[in-house]
Each structure stands twice: as C-alpha cells, then as structure tokens.
Amino acid sequence: MSETTQAREHHDGPHATGIRRWLTTTNHKDIGTLYLVFSLVMFLVGGTMALIIRSELFQPGLQLVDPHFFNQMTTMHALVMIFGALMPAFVGLANWQIPLMVGAPDMALPRMNNWSFWILPPAFLLLLATLFMPGGAPAGGWTLYPPLILQTGDAFPLVVFSLHLLGASSILGAINIIVTITNMRAPGMGFMKMPLFVWTWLITAYLLIGAMPVLAGAITMLLTDRYFGTSFFLAAGGGDPVMFQHIFWFFGHPEVYILILPAFGIISQVIPTFARKPLFGYTSMVVATSAIAFLSYIVWAHHMFTTGMPQAGMLFFMISTMFIAVPTGVKIFNWLATLWRGSISFETPMLFAIAFVVLFTIGGFSGLMLALVPADIEYHDTYFVVAHFHYVLVPGAIFGVIAGVYYWLPKWTGHMYDETLGKWHFWLSTIFVNVLFFPQHFLGLASMPRRIPDYSVQFTEFNMISTIGAFGFGLSQLLFVWMLIKCVKGGSRASAEVWDQPQGLEWTVPSPAPYHTFETAPRV
Amino acid sequence: MNRSKAHGGWAILALAAGALAAAAPAGADWALDFPASASDLGNKIRGLHHTALIICVVIGIVVFGALGYSLVKFRKSQGAQAAKFSHSTKAEIIWTVIPVLILIGLAIPSARVLIEMEDTQSADLRIVITGYQWKWRYEYPDHGISFFSNITEESQAAAVLGAGLELHEHYLRDVDRPMVVPVGRKVKLQLTSNDVIHAWWIPELYVKRDAVPGTINETWFQAEKTGVYRGQCAELCGRGHAFMPIVVEVLEQEEFDAWVAGLTEPPAEPEAIISNASADAGSGLAGR
Numbered sequence: 001m002s003e004t005t006q007a008r009e010h011h012d013g014p015h016a017t018g019i020r021r022w023l024t025t026t027n028h029k030d031i032g033t034l035y036l037v038f039s040l041v042m043f044l045v046g047g048t049m050a051l052i053i054r055s056e057l058f059q060p061g062l063q064l065v066d067p068h069f070f071n072q073m074t075t076m077h078a079l080v081m082i083f084g085a086l087m088p089a090f091v092g093l094a095n096w097q098i099p100l101m102v103g104a105p106d107m108a109l110p111r112m113n114n115w116s117f118w119i120l121p122p123a124f125l126l127l128l129a130t131l132f133m134p135g136g137a138p139a140g141g142w143t144l145y146p147p148l149i150l151q152t153g154d155a156f157p158l159v160v161f162s163l164h165l166l167g168a169s170s171i172l173g174a175i176n177i178i179v180t181i182t183n184m185r186a187p188g189m190g191f192m193k194m195p196l197f198v199w200t201w202l203i204t205a206y207l208l209i210g211a212m213p214v215l216a217g218a219i220t221m222l223l224t225d226r227y228f229g230t231s232f233f234l235a236a237g238g239g240d241p242v243m244f245q246h247i248f249w250f251f252g253h254p255e256v257y258i259l260i261l262p263a264f265g266i267i268s269q270v271i272p273t274f275a276r277k278p279l280f281g282y283t284s285m286v287v288a289t290s291a292i293a294f295l296s297y298i299v300w301a302h303h304m305f306t307t308g309m310p311q312a313g314m315l316f317f318m319i320s321t322m323f324i325a326v327p328t329g330v331k332i333f334n335w336l337a338t339l340w341r342g343s344i345s346f347e348t349p350m351l352f353a354i355a356f357v358v359l360f361t362i363g364g365f366s367g368l369m370l371a372l373v374p375a376d377i378e379y380h381d382t383y384f385v386v387a388h389f390h391y392v393l394v395p396g397a398i399f400g401v402i403a404g405v406y407y408w409l410p411k412w413t414g415h416m417y418d419e420t421l422g423k424w425h426f427w428l429s430t431i432f433v434n435v436l437f438f439p440q441h442f443l444g445l446a447s448m449p450r451r452i453p454d455y456s457v458q459f460t461e462f463n464m465i466s467t468i469g470a471f472g473f474g475l476s477q478l479l480f481v482w483m484l485i486k487c488v489k490g491g492s493r494a495s496a497e498v499w500d501q502p503q504g505l506e507w508t509v510p511s512p513a514p515y516h517t518f519e520t521a522p523r524v
Numbered sequence: 525m526n527r528s529k530a531h532g533g534w535a536i537l538a539l540a541a542g543a544l545a546a547a548a549p550a551g552a553d554w555a556l557d558f559p560a561s562a563s564d565l566g567n568k569i570r571g572l573h574h575t576a577l578i579i580c581v582v583i584g585i586v587v588f589g590a591l592g593y594s595l596v597k598f599r600k601s602q603g604a605q606a607a608k609f610s611h612s613t614k615a616e617i618i619w620t621v622i623p624v625l626i627l628i629g630l631a632i633p634s635a636r637v638l639i640e641m642e643d644t645q646s647a648d649l650r651i652v653i654t655g656y657q658w659k660w661r662y663e664y665p666d667h668g669i670s671f672f673s674n675i676t677e678e679s680q681a682a683a684v685l686g687a688g689l690e691l692h693e694h695y696l697r698d699v700d701r702p703m704v705v706p707v708g709r710k711v712k713l714q715l716t717s718n719d720v721i722h723a724w725w726i727p728e729l730y731v732k733r734d735a736v737p738g739t740i741n742e743t744w745f746q747a748e749k750t751g752v753y754r755g756q757c758a759e760l761c762g763r764g765h766a767f768m769p770i771v772v773e774v775l776e777q778e779e780f781d782a783w784v785a786g787l788t789e790p791p792a793e794p795e796a797i798i799s800n801a802s803a804d805a806g807s808g809l810a811g812r
Contacts, residue, residue, distance in 0.1 A: 235738020452766035
C-alpha cells in the first residue's frame with residue numbers, strides 16, 4: 001500500500017518545483033498550506049502589534065509610543081488579525097479539508113483558488129506599507145468610522161484598495177467553497193450527511209458573499225467622500241456619519257459569525273472523535289448554525305446603541321440580539337450531550353476544543369449582557385466590550401483554528417506532532433489567555449474606555465495583570481510554531497486513521513494525504 | 525463586602541505580580557463592578573446588570589458543572605465505554621424552551637428601563653454639549669452661558685510621549701471648567717459635534733451618548749447627590765481621545781443659581797463667553 005502510494009506521489013506530484021510550485025499551484029492542498037502559513041505569519045505580526053499596545057498600557061503615562069501611533073496599532077492589529085490571520089486560517093482549513101471530507105479530487109475552481117490566495121500577500125503589503133507613509137497607517141479604528149477615518153494621511157486610498165482586494169479574495173474563496181460543496185460531494189453524500197465543518201463553511205461562504213460587497217460599498221463611499229466631492233457621510237454636505245455605521249455593521253456583524261461558524265464546525269468534528277461517540281443532535285446543529293447566520297443579518301445596530309436611534313429600533317435590536325443566545329445555547333448543549341456517557345481522552349485537539357466550549361461560553365455570557373440596551377449604554381466602548389470580543393475571538397475562533405490544526409496536522413504531514421509540546425502549548429495558552437482578558441472585564445466595569453493609550457490611575461493593577469498575560473500568551477505561541485516545524489520535519493509516522501476510529505472520508509486516505517486524492521469518487 | 529472578598533482572591537495574583545503591584549501608584553481600588561450610581565435611573569441600570577450577571581453565573585455553574593462532571597466521569601482512562609445515542613427530541617426541546625423563557629424574563633425589565641432612559645420630556649434644565657478635537661463646549665441656552673472645558677493646564681503635556689507627569693488621583697480626569705448642574709433636577713443633554721464623533725460619558729451618572737456632527741442627540745440624567753463626577757470621551761476621536769476628560773459638578777439649587785448669577789451678571793469672568801456669542805451659536809446649532 002505504502003509503495004503504491006509513494007509511486008503515485010512520485011508520478012503525480014507537483015509539476016513545478018521551488019517557488020514556481022507555490023506561485024502556479026492549483027492543488028487544494030498546496031493552496032491550503034499557503035493560506036495557513038500566511039495566516040500564521042499574520043498572526044505573529046498582529047500579535048506583535050498587540051504586545052506593543054499592551055506594553056504601553058502596562059502602566060499609566062506614555063512611555064513607549066505616541067498616541068497617534070498607538071491608534072495605528074489598535075487599528076492595524078484588528079485588521080491584520082481579522083483579515084490576515086483568522087479569515088485566511090479558516091479558508092486554509094477549508095481548502096485542505098473540504099475536498100478530503102466530501103470526497104472530491106480538488107476544489108471546483110482551482111485556478112480561481114490560486115488567484116484568491118495570491119491576492120492576499122500584495123493586499124497586506126499595501127496595508128502594512130501604510131505604516132511607513134506620511135501621516136501613518138489608518139488610526140481611526142478598524143471600524144473606519146467617518147469623519148475620523150477621513151483624517152487619515154496619504155495612506156487612505158491604499159487602505160481602501162487593500163480592503164477591496166481582501167474582500168475580493170474572500171468572495172472568490174467563498175464562491176469556490178459553495179461550488180465545491182454543492183457539486184462535488186461523493187455519490188451518496190446528501191446534504192444531511194455532510195460533516196459539520198463542511199456545513200458550517202457552506203453557511204459561512206454565503207455570509208461572506210452577502211457581507212463583503214457591503215463593506216466594499218461602504219469603503220468606496222468613504223473614498224468618494226474624501227476625493228470626489230461626495231457627501232455620503234459628511235454632515236456639511238447633508239450626509240450622515242451614522243449611516244456609515246449602519247452600512248459597516250451590516251457587514252460587520254455577519255463578519256463576526258464568519259469568524260466563528262467554521263470554528264463551531266471544527267469543534268463539532270473534534271469532540272465526537274475524542275468522546276468516541278457520534279455528534280449529538282446533528283440536525284439541530286445544522287438548524288442552529290443556519291439560525292445564527294440568519295439572525296446575524298438583523299442585529300447589526302446593537303453596536304450602535306449610543307448613536308441615538310428610535311426607541312423601537314433599540315427594542316428590536318435588543319430582542320433580536322438576545323435571541324442569538326438560543327441557537328448558540330443549542331450548540332453548547334449538543335457538545336455537552338456528545339461528551340455525556342462518552343469515552344473521553346484528552347489529546348491536544350480535544351483540550352483546545354474543551355477550552356473553546358468553556359471560554360466561548362463566557363464570551364457568550366458577556367454578549368448577552370451587552371445586548372441589554374440600558375446596560376450596554378454603560379458597557380459600550382469600554383474594556384468590557386474588548387474583553388467580550390476577545391473571549392469569542394481568541395479562546396473562541398483562534399482556539400478553534402488551533403484545535404483543527406492539531407487534529408488534521410498528522411494527516412497533512414504524515415507525522416504525529418509532539419504531544420508533550422502540544423500539551424504545554426495548550427496549558428500555557430489557556431492560563432495566560434485568561435490572565436490577559438479576564439481582568440479586562442473589571443477594567444470595563446470600572447469605566448476604562450477602549451482605544452486609549454493612557455489612563456487614569458485606578459486602572460493600573462488590572463492593566464498590569466493583563467499585560468503580563470499578553471506576553472505569556474504571545475510567547476506561548478512560539479511553542480506552537482516550534483511544534484509545527486518539528487512535525488513537518490519529522491516525528492513518529494501517523495496511520496491513515498491517526499485517531500481512534502474517527503469518522504469521515506479524510507481518514508480513509510493515507511497519511512500524509514497524497515498530492516492527489518479521490519481521483520475516483522468514493523461511495524458513502 | 526463583595527469587593528473585599530474578591531480582593532482576597534485577586535491578592536494571590538497580585539502577589540504573583542510581586543513588585544509590580546507594590547510599585548503601583550496610589551488611588552487604585554481593584555474595582556470589580558460598576559461604580560455606585562448617583563442617579564435613580566443608574567441604580568436601575570446597575571440592578572439590571574446584576575440580574576443579567578447572576579443569570580449568567582447560574583447558567584455557567586450548571587453548564588460548566590455538567591461539563592466538568594462528564595470530563596471526570598466518562599474518561600476513557602477510567603474504562604468508560606461510549607454510549608451510542610445521538611439525539612433526544614425531549615432534551616433538545618427543553619434546552620431550547622428554557623433559554624427562551626429566561627430571555628423573555630430578562631427582556632421585560634430591560635425594556636422597562638430602556639423606555640424610562642429614553643424619556644427626555646419635562647426636563648428642568650437643558651444643556652447643549654458640543655464635542656471638539658479635543659475638548660468640550662457646554663452651553664446653557666436658557667441662561668445665556670457658554671464655555672469650553674479642557675483638560676487642566678498642568679495635564680496638557682500628558683499627550684506627549686515621556687512627559688512623566690505626576691500620577692495624581694485624578695490624572696487625566698480633571699478639567700479647567702466643569703459642567704455644573706443642580707442636584708435633584710432632570711437635566712436634558714443635547715449633544716452634537718464640531719468635527720468627528722465623540723461620546724459624552726459620566727459612569728456614575730450612567731449616561732453616555734454619541735456627539736455626532738450634523739445631528740443632535742438627546743439624553744438626560746438626574747443626579748441625586750451633590751459632588752464631583754468624572755468621566756471622559758468614550759468614542760475614539762483621534763490623537764487626543766484619551767485626553768478629553770469630562771467633569772460634572774452637582775450643586776445644591778441655591779449654589780447653582782449663584783454660579784449662574786456669577787457668570788451672567790456683569791462684570792463676568794473674563795474667560796466666560798456669554799450673551800450674544802452664545803445666543804448666535806445656539807441658534808446656529810438649532811438651524812442645522
């Protein structure tokens with residue numbers, strides 16, 4: 001078996017070698033790898049920016065950076081992490097796993113696949129180059145609210161162009177994923193037999209197609225307001241700055257579900273494998289994911305309760321937001337019921353999945369509290385909000401990605417990762433992520449606003465603790481990088497199944513997965 | 525009481541932080557919760573926050589308890605055999621319906637407070653607040669008073685890297701001229717901005733509203749205790765965002781009247797911009 005595999009690999013490997021292989025590849029595994037490596041690099045870049053922010057906030061007073069540069073860091077940290085680290089990570093996982101999980105030989109549109117990845121590096125080159133331009137990088141927050149964002153220096157058109165490219169890349173990726181999933185499933189794999197990761201990505205792809213063009217519209221209007229004399233958002237010309245916020249969050253709220261739904265999918269793959277028990281409530285998982293996606297389009301103004309809106313609007317957005325807790329709760333309960341009476345073991349992917357369930361739920365709790373308009377008036381724009389969305393994005397989305405990487409890495413490399421290193425990475429990450437973000441709840445309640453480089457003295461202690469946590473968490477990720485390098489280079493050979501009787505087509509191909517898989521479709 | 529308990533818990537972490545915590549400047553209070561409210565509405569908002577928090581903690585105990593139990597009880601290393609079940613309609617209905625009921629129970633009191641919060645009618649005093657990069661202007665249209673409020677002179681340098689100012693108790697939360705209001709009176713605020721979006725916020729009064737150019741936003745508060753209340757701009761507004769404090773001084777009615785008289789009866793204080801200028805500004809604003 002292994003001989004034939006190797007022979008085939010030799011025969012059907014990449015046509016080009018070296019850098020040309022990566023530039024010209026149309027292979028879903030190569031492109032998946034490109035996405036994942038790119039995402040890791042951006043994760044480290046965005047993390048460095050976070051450490052600059054946390055260093056300045058270690059104590060009151062301005063010790064390290066000018067307030068304007070601080071604002072550039074908060075803006076760029078968010079843009080890099082969202083568009084550079086998280087979204088490409090999920091697309092990378094989709095590229096590697098969706099064809100393997102639905103029994104397809106590749107993505108449906110391989111050349112477009114290559115293009116959608118190769119748009120990313122130049123887009124980020126443009127975005128990061130703005131740091132060195134007169135006036136600096138954008139400093140008005142990743143939400144790009146006018147009129148403030150229009151005060152950006154020469155970098156402004158580059159930022160808009162870069163975001164357009166990122167949006168185009170996402171839309172191309174989403175189209176590819178939808179076409180692959182709807183057309184290239186193996187015979188016998190009906191929609192209700194698809195693995196949850198495939199389901200959540202299908203729904204996410206539709207969210208992307210719905211949301212990204214809205215962002216494109218919003219930033220184009222910013223561009224014309226700045227350079228072509230329009231007044232969409234300028235009060236002096238009869239425009240309304242708050243309209244931008246409505247348009248932005250009509251993109252922005254689906255966007256946060258774009259960042260979490262694929263993670264839900266990963267967790268729904270990992271937990272059954274290590275509980276040795278089928279996923280509880282498959283149908284309700286699919287329904288809940290769809291319900292969350294639908295609700296994500298009708299809650300956007302909950303980001304804007306202090307902007308002044310009609311009372312009926314506030315009531316509507318409060319209640320619709322609160323009801324997201326129902327399908328989200330269903331997912332949490334289903335994961336619990338999957339664990340119930342299982343036979344549980346604690347390999348690294350499972351540890352990250354369990355931490356995800358607990359810590360994402362904490363982020364969900366603060367989300368519910370934020371939905372209550374009167375309380376939100378007090379929480380809004382404080383560190384309570386910062387704590388909330390970092391709980392859902394770091395031990396939520398990022399832990400989801402990490403769980404997926406540990407889970408599928410042996411399939412990709414053919415080697416088992418170093419379990420001891422993985423466990424260290426898990427425990428240090430989980431402890432420090434809480435040291436980092438939990439005190440931020442208290443800072444917010446005690447009225448520390450977000451996006452400030454310097455603060456009043458009563459906030460000192462929790463900021464110090466948070467900064468210690470930030471460095472602990474950041475440095476722990478170097479263990480992850482080390483583990484990845486070690487696993488790519490060598491390690492004990494992984495079997496085709498890797499884990500203890502996992503479910504899914506990806507475990508029927510050898511490890512490492514050959515360059516071409518499922519050239520004849522499997523039967524499900 | 526609660527605070528001291530939690531203080532004990534955090535002391536462990538503080539010890540771990542060691543010298544760092546010891547080096548912290550005075551004025552720290554390890555606050556873990558919303559500040560005490562100086563208004564009745566604030567008390568209701570604070571109560572709502574506590575209700576929501578308690579509900580979350582109770583759900584958390586149940587969910588994390590069940591999770592912890594499963595992780596201990598159903599370990600493979602303890603010889604646990606996996607069951608085969610994969611759905612239960614009854615369980616799924618229960619954990620859909622119960623959250624819906626809890627949410628309805630939470631939405632009703634929230635809606636009540638929201639309706640009260642949005643009722644800006646029958647105010648005793650009206651103040652027009654305009655945000656600037658990076659200062660505030662307060663205008664009392666019914667009294668013909670108008671003035672700017674800046675961060676204090678000695679704190680101006682705080683926005684400069686490495687200024688190394690003394691970190692006193694009200695560092696970054698002190699202004700040259702506070703907004704002044706009478707106690708026990710409903711104060712209606714009308715907010716707008718001259719440049720970018722700002723947000724006017726006093727935590728202890730539980731009032732925060734965006735100051736948006738081209739729009740007049742309305743909100744209100746009624747302070748029940750005299751004193752000085754401090755806050756700052758809450759919406760990112762550029763380089764000086766952190767250096768845009770807000771201070772409200774709540775006085776007895778007679779003291780407030782005396783303050784008004786002191787500004788409106790000649791000879792006025794030299795720095796006060798009064799009468800015609802403010803009337804023009806006021807009508808200009810209303811005309812927008």
